[in-house]
Amino acid sequence: MTEVRVPTLGESVTEATVATWFKKPGDAVAVDEMLCELETDKVTVEVPAPSAGVLGEIVAAEGETVGVDALLATINAGEGAAPAPAAPAAVEAPAAGGDSVDVMVPTLGESVTEATVSSWFKAVGDTVAQDEMLCELETDKVSVEVPAPAAGVLAEITAPEGSTVDATAKLAVISGSGAAPAPAAPAAAQAPATATTPARGDVENAPSANKLMAEKGIDAANVAGSGRDGRIMKEDVLKAALAPAPAPAASAPAPAAAPRAPVAAEDAAREERVKMTRLRQTIARRLKDSQNTAAMLTTYNEVDMTEVMALRNQYKGDFEKKHGVRLGFMSFFTKACVHALKEVPEVNAEIDGTDIVYKNFVHMGVAAGTPTGLVVPVIRNADGMSFAEIEKAIAEKGKRARDGKLSMAEMQGGTFTLSNGGVYGSLMSSPILNPPQSGILGMHKIQDRPMAINGQVVIRPMMYLALSYDHRIVDGKGAVTFLVRVKEALEDPRRLLMDL
Structure with missing residues (x-):
């Protein structure tokens, strides 16, 4: 039996309200399939299934207020628990080496949509304890430390240092044991690359994303999915709705891209170019x-x-x-x-x-x-x-x-x-x-x-x-x-x- 718990909601956010359940007890669920949606005082958080199986008991019903790491539901292994065909390797890995847990970007705060991974405190293969700090993210306002949502072995780092991630991105995977989850990583990493565009029709988008697209009249083909296998999340739809028209967007960076004055070769060799921090x-x-x-x-x-x-x-x-x-x-x-x-x-x-x-x-x-x-x-x-x-x-x-x-x-x-x-x-x-x-x-x-x-x-x-x-x-x-x-x-x- 696998427990479904409230994910890390972000610094200073201690509770959330269960807004919607997308599944009911007895339904078969696949890994990372959206189970429910939580609402905090800042953002809406979708809770994915940590493993494939059958949804057992719903502990926190719609409308209830829950704290961080509170038990939401349980998933039982059983018949009808076949995973989605798009990512078989990622589903088989937990059976071989224990359940795996995705490390997601925590809530970054209102109006903050992305962050830069500034440093990793752990390397692939390291043992981690629950709530132990894994990495640090740098936003345009503050630095955010990301704790381990569960104890285990750091199996995969999907967002290396220096990479920019959005508010719903996956940072790493923690395996329940050290039983070589590495083979699943290439398949899991490769799946989004192949499924984002050509195989998108086989990927089920988040229910809240479908609802929002219907309300705003947005075509799914015009939305870039940031979820697993290119799954469109609610935040992706919000970004698409707020995105400016292509022409202004293309011309906006022009003033900042003004060319530098010519620099002598001997001076250029003694210069040092450092990327500005987001702050x-x-x-x-x-x-x-x-x-x-x-x-x-x-x-x-x-x-x-x-x-x-x-x-x-x-x-x-x-x-x-x-x-x-x-x-x-x-x-x-x-x-x-x-x-x-x-x-x-x-x-x-x-x-x-x-x-x-x-x-x-x-x-x-x-x-x-x-x-x-x-x-x-x-x-x-x-x-x-x-x-x-x-x-x-x-x-x-x-x-x-x-x-x-x-x-x-x-x-x-x-x-x-x-x-x-x-x-x-x-x-x-x-x-x-x-x-x-x-x-x-x-x-x-x-x-x-x-x-x-x-x-x-x-x-x-x-x-x-x-x-x-x-x-x-x-x-x-x-x-x-x-x-x-x-x-x-x-x-x-x-x-x-x-x-x-």
């Missing part, structure tokens, strides 16, 4: 989109950091002893910005079509540089946090960002952003907006400068502040008022306590 490509695209969309303007001011530095030096020892985290400057800036956003709410708003959406909360984005590029983890409900809670959240998010462990959910939903270029020595810059936000505050290096105070020239620790804002929604008066309120709160932190 870096996304950063480049989003920053340029921000410039093309928003009416971006930057206003500047300077702040005397004397009082904040004195307060920090006086209490940082007691603060760390009590709260277990260092007292930095970010909590002061976060508090000051929250204070200013209450007075100038348009800086904490966004444009949606012809509407302005005002946010009665502050989800503070904190830009962080990582070895792979710039990311912006979000501190949710920062307006209700204490200094200690803010410092702890920033420290935890920063560590996860540097380790590449941030989930997509942790980088979405921000309403305003802080960018601290001062940690790298920047004295002045104009930060770029993080769409759809309407404001971002750039912090810079603290530098001793001579200042005129009460008719006297004194040396003070000064910092330049830069507020970039979307002039479509924020007027100059609002931007300057926001920056002045931040300056006032930092130069006299007591104002934060009195809400002045």
Whole structure:
């Protein structure tokens, strides 16, 4: 008897709802034939049969909510369990060496349709334990580790390092034992190549894909199947429906493909060409989109950091002893910005079509540089946090960002952003907006400068502040008022306590 369990749903997704069963108890099923469809809060996941046989008991009925790895049904070996004729070798392999389990791409998150296999932690023939990390995928937003769905032996790697896979692709096969599943691999690998186009008529598409094609009036001949043997999946139909017309698609890459200026042969020999990571490509695209969309303007001011530095030096020892985290400057800036956003709410708003959406909360984005590029983890409900809670959240998010462990959910939903270029020595810059936000505050290096105070020239620790804002929604008066309120709160932190 083989158990059918909920597959890995992706980081931060812990449960799903059983939407539809395509089979009923007593029906014969083939390997990889779709049994049911699960719905999460992000995507729809189809569950294939892990082995051929007869569907025994359905444990989770339609409409039930199930967790990751929960038992959905059982498959019994028995008569009428003949596999589909298209892939006999792949079906016979489990009988010889134990059941085999496909390792699929986990849920990548909303709007993410593909990923690049960055590294494999295991090689073919290695023994793996359930939930042991097999490989790491790199999307245009985060890195995703793929755990083993079952214990066994890594029999086949179908997506080597560097390859690009879609959200429904198979990455590898785990055999239940080490009894030489390799002979099945060539047949399984060869089948899609031969069945994708000529033998497609013999392959049964996913029921949800057939339903969606009928609803949208899409011809199956115009859809490239990514499932086993060229099977058309629901995601394939969605891609086909969203695909642009052939002519624009062909011409779209033209601007990016502009030829380089001629390079001397001796210089070319000393150059190194490295493919941009998906994260870096996304950063480049989003920053340029921000410039093309928003009416971006930057206003500047300077702040005397004397009082904040004195307060920090006086209490940082007691603060760390009590709260277990260092007292930095970010909590002061976060508090000051929250204070200013209450007075100038348009800086904490966004444009949606012809509407302005005002946010009665502050989800503070904190830009962080990582070895792979710039990311912006979000501190949710920062307006209700204490200094200690803010410092702890920033420290935890920063560590996860540097380790590449941030989930997509942790980088979405921000309403305003802080960018601290001062940690790298920047004295002045104009930060770029993080769409759809309407404001971002750039912090810079603290530098001793001579200042005129009460008719006297004194040396003070000064910092330049830069507020970039979307002039479509924020007027100059609002931007300057926001920056002045931040300056006032930092130069006299007591104002934060009195809400002045």
